[in-house]
Amino acid sequence: MGGSNTSHSNLKNAVLAFLVPLPSILFYLTFLYHYQDDDPNLLSPVWKWCYNHPILLANIFFFFNVNVLFWLIGLIQSSHWMIDPYWTVIPVLLVHYYANHPLAVENKYNVWRSRIVTCLTWVWSIRLSHNYFRRENWQWGVREDWRFTDMKHQYGKCWWWVSFFAVYLSQQVFLMGICMPMYVIHLENKQLDILDFVGIAICLSGIAIAYFADTQLHDFVSRNKKLKELGKPVVPNLDKGLWQYSRHPNYFGEQLWWWGLVILAWNLGYGWTFVGSLINSLCLAYVTVLVEKRMLKQDYRAEAYQLYQKTTSVWIPWFRSPLIGKSKNT
Structure with a gap:
């Protein structure tokens, strides 16, 4: 029975991990669809704002789809495990987001720079994801980062709300910051x-x-x-x-x-x-x-x-x- 429960939990966490980014992905694809069909000047206020503020939009995606949603899931499961595997996935999502945004500069030099950085990001992500799952015996959500567990014991009853800032909001600062080069490489027309x-x-x-x-x-x-x-x-x-x-x-x-x-x-x-x-x-x-x-x-x-x-x-x-x-x- 123990093995059956473990397999069920592993499958449930795997399905959950694949579903959680869908709100942001579907919203962004909808924006790209509307942009392709309409002149930017004729876009509705919502899509025009998305067009003019790519960085703010990415941060809104992160805040609601990662900070809030992952935090709520972590409270329900009593484990903030999901941010660990997603540390390796979010940069991949961001580099594709920046590369496909309508404001990205399109020229032969920039296309090559974009392709190279995108391929490198995928290699980095696969390498880090492989190490994560190898360490976790190829299972999903078995445990959370030991640092989060230590903080849980440190903050006690306050951990439920402290975790939002310590586990998630701080990750937004780090991840969005270190991924900024993925954004700016799509802004300039310069030969390699x-x-x-x-x-x-x-x-x-x-x-x-x-x-x-x-x-x-x-x-x-x-x-x-x-x-x-x-x-x-x-x-x-x-x-x-x-x-x-x-x-x-x-x-x-x-x-x-x-x-x-x-x-x-x-x-x-x-x-x-x-x-x-x-x-x-x-x-x-x-x-x-x-x-x-x-x-x-x-x-x-x-x-x-x-x-x-x-x-x-x-x-x-x-x-x-x-x-x-x-x-x-x-």
């Missing part, structure tokens, strides 16, 4: 140049580094799980592969991806778009502190992780400190 290819190379490097780092982490966790099942001592810390050069190479790769997009936008004259990635990087720095504190609370790995902290770079990959060779216990 060397700086564009530098940005593309950085994006691809970030995706590759994050993939290999997360795969190495997954293999490490899987091996430890098997050792534990066999009653054997587990390995306290991952310090092989990319993890011997950085304590958080997956975070580093993720940041490279977003900063690569910033370079593409900067090359078009929209350097201010770096603000979104900067805020996201500062937030991830805070998350890094939380993750490392969590590691140090686990007795079996605390000593090894303390040495790891002293000898290994936090984010940017670099050679280990000579201290690593002075301990036979590491």
